[in-house]
Amino acid sequence: MVNTVHVFPHTHWDREWYFTTSRSKVYLLKDLMNINNNLQHNIGYDRFILDGQASLVEDYLKWRPQDKNVIKQLVVDKKLIIGPWYTQTDQFVISGESIIRNLQYGMDVCNKLGTYMNVGYVPDSFGQESSMPQIYKGFEIPDTMFWRGVSEENIDHTEFVWKGEDGSKINVYQIPSGYYIGGIIDENQLEKIMYQEPFASIVKRATTSHVAFPNGFDQAPARKDLPELIKKFNAVNRDFDFEISSIQEYIDAVKSEKPELEEISGEFTNGKNMRIHKSIYSSRSDLKKLNTKIQFYLVNILEPVLTMGEHYGVDYPREVVNDIWKLMFENAAHDSIGSCVSDTTNEDIYMRYKQVRDISTNLVEVTLREMATQIKKNKKYEISLSVFNTLPVNRTQITKISFYVPSQDFEIVDENDQFVEFSIESCKDQTEYISDQTIQLNPGEKIYKPEKIYKVDAYVFVKDVPAMGYKQLYINENLKKNKTIKAINERTLENNNFKIVIQKNGSLTITDKASGKVYENQAVLEENGDDGDSFNYSPAKKDLIVYSTDQANTISVTKSDLVSLAKINYDFLVPKNLKGRAEKNCNVKMPVSVEVKLERDSPVIKFNVKIDNRGPLDHRLCIDFSTSISSKVSYADQQFGTIKRPVYREKEMKSWMGNKNNWNEKPISIETCQSFVALSNSENTVSVFPKGVREYEIIGKDYSIIRFTLFRTYGMMGKTDLLYRPGRASGEKVIATPHAELQTELNFELGLSITDKNFDDSDVASKAKDYDTPEQYYEYADFLNGRLIFTMDSIDRTLNESGSILRTNGNLILSTLKKANHRSGYIARFYNGYGCKTTDDQVIFNKKPTRVELVNLKEDTIKKIQFADNTIKLNDITHAKIKTIYFEY
Numbered sequence: 001m002v003n004t005v006h007v008f009p010h011t012h013w014d015r016e017w018y019f020t021t022s023r024s025k026v027y028l029l030k031d032l033m034n035i036n037n038n039l040q041h042n043i044g045y046d047r048f049i050l051d052g053q054a055s056l057v058e059d060y061l062k063w064r065p066q067d068k069n070v071i072k073q074l075v076v077d078k079k080l081i082i083g084p085w086y087t088q089t090d091q092f093v094i095s096g097e098s099i100i101r102n103l104q105y106g107m108d109v110c111n112k113l114g115t116y117m118n119v120g121y122v123p124d125s126f127g128q129e130s131s132m133p134q135i136y137k138g139f140e141i142p143d144t145m146f147w148r149g150v151s152e153e154n155i156d157h158t159e160f161v162w163k164g165e166d167g168s169k170i171n172v173y174q175i176p177s178g179y180y181i182g183g184i185i186d187e188n189q190l191e192k193i194m195y196q197e198p199f200a201s202i203v204k205r206a207t208t209s210h211v212a213f214p215n216g217f218d219q220a221p222a223r224k225d226l227p228e229l230i231k232k233f234n235a236v237n238r239d240f241d242f243e244i245s246s247i248q249e250y251i252d253a254v255k256s257e258k259p260e261l262e263e264i265s266g267e268f269t270n271g272k273n274m275r276i277h278k279s280i281y282s283s284r285s286d287l288k289k290l291n292t293k294i295q296f297y298l299v300n301i302l303e304p305v306l307t308m309g310e311h312y313g314v315d316y317p318r319e320v321v322n323d324i325w326k327l328m329f330e331n332a333a334h335d336s337i338g339s340c341v342s343d344t345t346n347e348d349i350y351m352r353y354k355q356v357r358d359i360s361t362n363l364v365e366v367t368l369r370e371m372a373t374q375i376k377k378n379k380k381y382e383i384s385l386s387v388f389n390t391l392p393v394n395r396t397q398i399t400k401i402s403f404y405v406p407s408q409d410f411e412i413v414d415e416n417d418q419f420v421e422f423s424i425e426s427c428k429d430q431t432e433y434i435s436d437q438t439i440q441l442n443p444g445e446k447i448y449k450p451e452k453i454y455k456v457d458a459y460v461f462v463k464d465v466p467a468m469g470y471k472q473l474y475i476n477e478n479l480k481k482n483k484t485i486k487a488i489n490e491r492t493l494e495n496n497n498f499k500i501v502i503q504k505n506g507s508l509t510i511t512d513k514a515s516g517k518v519y520e521n522q523a524v525l526e527e528n529g530d531d532g533d534s535f536n537y538s539p540a541k542k543d544l545i546v547y548s549t550d551q552a553n554t555i556s557v558t559k560s561d562l563v564s565l566a567k568i569n570y571d572f573l574v575p576k577n578l579k580g581r582a583e584k585n586c587n588v589k590m591p592v593s594v595e596v597k598l599e600r601d602s603p604v605i606k607f608n609v610k611i612d613n614r615g616p617l618d619h620r621l622c623i624d625f626s627t628s629i630s631s632k633v634s635y636a637d638q639q640f641g642t643i644k645r646p647v648y649r650e651k652e653m654k655s656w657m658g659n660k661n662n663w664n665e666k667p668i669s670i671e672t673c674q675s676f677v678a679l680s681n682s683e684n685t686v687s688v689f690p691k692g693v694r695e696y697e698i699i700g701k702d703y704s705i706i707r708f709t710l711f712r713t714y715g716m717m718g719k720t721d722l723l724y725r726p727g728r729a730s731g732e733k734v735i736a737t738p739h740a741e742l743q744t745e746l747n748f749e750l751g752l753s754i755t756d757k758n759f760d761d762s763d764v765a766s767k768a769k770d771y772d773t774p775e776q777y778y779e780y781a782d783f784l785n786g787r788l789i790f791t792m793d794s795i796d797r798t799l800n801e802s803g804s805i806l807r808t809n810g811n812l813i814l815s816t817l818k819k820a821n822h823r824s825g826y827i828a829r830f831y832n833g834y835g836c837k838t839t840d841d842q843v844i845f846n847k848k849p850t851r852v853e854l855v856n857l858k859e860d861t862i863k864k865i866q867f868a869d870n871t872i873k874l875n876d877i878t879h880a881k882i883k884t885i886y887f888e889y
Contacts (some may be wrong), residue, residue, distance in 0.1 A: 044227030083116030096639030133164030138857030149268030641880025765833025825888025
């Protein structure tokens, strides 16, 4: 039998890596110009795959708009093959919404030029996340092609069926030895190449007579002599017929033989045959923290606020939001989000995050302002304090905010003149500064300008803020109802759920009041060496572990009726560097403070760890929570829904120990999550909610300790012969990354939840969503209208003192609420966040919609949804399943 070898010309084009995007674009300008010329004039050269990412075409046309018609014709003729992605995204560190928007945006760019390759092509992403089959199906993409994450230990053949976490299935066509294997060809070996490795194994593992032969490399130009080379191949090979082809043509050819495909499920992170870089989740921990917080902010705050705003007459700035996401897509590219890049490139990545942060926070501020100033105000009060809830359930919550008052004696009341509890943390006189900022557009108009102005930081406790809505509060002057947070001589924090005792060594002993169970050795800091690089954490070859429980500390506690706060200050002494660590020499100061916050009635204990990291180099700091729950699996959320992972990869570790030389990476159990990780049994669940680095490992003799990485530092982009990654360097071993040593002051937030229930009855996903979605406050008074917040005209106050646009029962997790991409209405996306159980929910609209539809991830209609009493029902939503709703008024 003659095998058909599908040679598909391509380039894998990193937009940035050890080089910057600017440098990459300059070379792209030249190379894509040559590709276009090749496709137009080189007879026989009639295919080229532009790495599956439409951003490259957009970058090119920005500088050569005169080539747009040429590009369009090549795309329509299926010679230049583009998309479906905007950028070649990572799948583990970024959010589900980022992945969905990346595909939406990429398809939009491609459709304007003609069409897109309808294959989930991710040649270099560091592993495959198990929500992807459902996401691909939601975009009507039936097939995916990738390299990393699967070896022959997982499955026998390179074509197989992949079953995702929710049960969705797609076809996989793996390029098991990489996208570059046909990029460099020795013309003296043409008759032997298919009988040599890696092609010999590729042919053996194929399910049909069709073989994929990717012809390209990183930032590689098109090989102009490829048509002639194909002729030479065919002249010296009897068993193989070579032809210039494409990924889609190869897939269609495989399908034509109707092979029986094996099926495997779950996520793919096997690093035997290729590197997965599993601990890349903590590379450049400062940028990982920015990514976490900004992703949460965009989908939990920005988009719901803008949707709420349009409901109340504020324009939805669709193109601004598109620009925000575009910047996030650029940072989501696998090398960029991995931070396995040069320091100069990381500066560019930081600037994009800064732009997103600045634009999005100011969009929220101005939208809240436009809503707040429309809300009817009780004329007794000069100062309003509007609170906004961007979750689809009513909330009663304590939130820390800053606001301005005309007196140190005041109270906060709601629309019914009921007292709202608050506790003051600080109160500072800023009369001169604020008064100088006030601007009157009409100088003759009488406005409220108090004699004194104080800036207050306080915890405010507001009950029953409407779902996806708002509630009006007021500042009432000269009533001494305020209470301050006071220092006390105790070592105990307590609310209705927990009692926390701070031990002399700084560790916490937590009693869960519902069960009476005591959890000792909580929030223990663990510092050790990092001999790794920008791609991989790897412990020092001669390591020393330093624990907070062995460090001198001081403890202070403050309390009010609403909140108790403890600060544990450690005088950490650690080694200066790897050499000092090998010598067991702890002579460098690394001051650390752990702030513990326990709010009234809260089911979550909140932590903020602050570190002065200006002294040590090449090390890692983790925080450990001892759960007393011995488990074979951890629960963590992925892009959509919850996944159970083994705490120890027994089969892979046995293979590794038997022949380390056959593995590219040690099969470690360092994992990542989106917003939580938990250990659970039938009686108890302990969950951790990170707001910074989201990397964890389950450790201990009985696998009962959740260890979260706070940060790690390293000084080189690539290094050789790591304990966890032997052999060659990943990336460039000559590029130093001193900025990655993070020699500055750092801080990281996380939450801890303990229940006396199993995982599904503990509502872990809902608690994490609540923790990551603080209520938003907006204060308004005449004297604040000026340079402090920019001057705006007054608006008629026509809104009721409280309002809501929609609500749910809270059984499903709201992924986002946003404006539809190409229609006048809105998108609400939900998913099942439970570990295994099926659930129901309903969406109740405050205003009757004129149309409600179930849509796919492209936002195309699947079916209309019938509704009554402004309510739609979402029934029998199974594990990790996504449901996307379109509605309009």
